[in-house]
Amino acid sequence: MAKIKITWVKSTIGYKFDQAATIKALGFKKxxxxxxxxxSSAIRGMILKVRHLVVLEEVI
Known part of the structure; x- marks a missing residue:
């Protein structure tokens, strides 16, 4: 299965709680x-929800 690298680049302060929960569910701490x-489609859906807070790269 293909892998993707996700980088959290913008704080969740000022955004809805469910977006902060999605960031935590993706495995981010800092x-x-x-x-x-x-x-996977589940991870892609989570990324779509917080696309304004993260940067996505494909890992080859």
């Missing part, structure tokens, strides 16, 4: 942290 996740 701002500017990067995580590598499987490229």
């Amino acid at each position: 701002l500017n942290q990067s995580v590598i996740q499987d490229d």
Whole structure:
């Protein structure tokens, strides 16, 4: 399965609670942290919800 690298670049302060919960569910602990996740439809949906807070890269 393909992997994607997600980097959290913008704070969740001032955004809805469910967006902060999505950031935590993606595995982030700190701002500017990067995580590598499987490229699945569930992860893509989570990224879509917080697309204004993260940067996405494909890992080859």
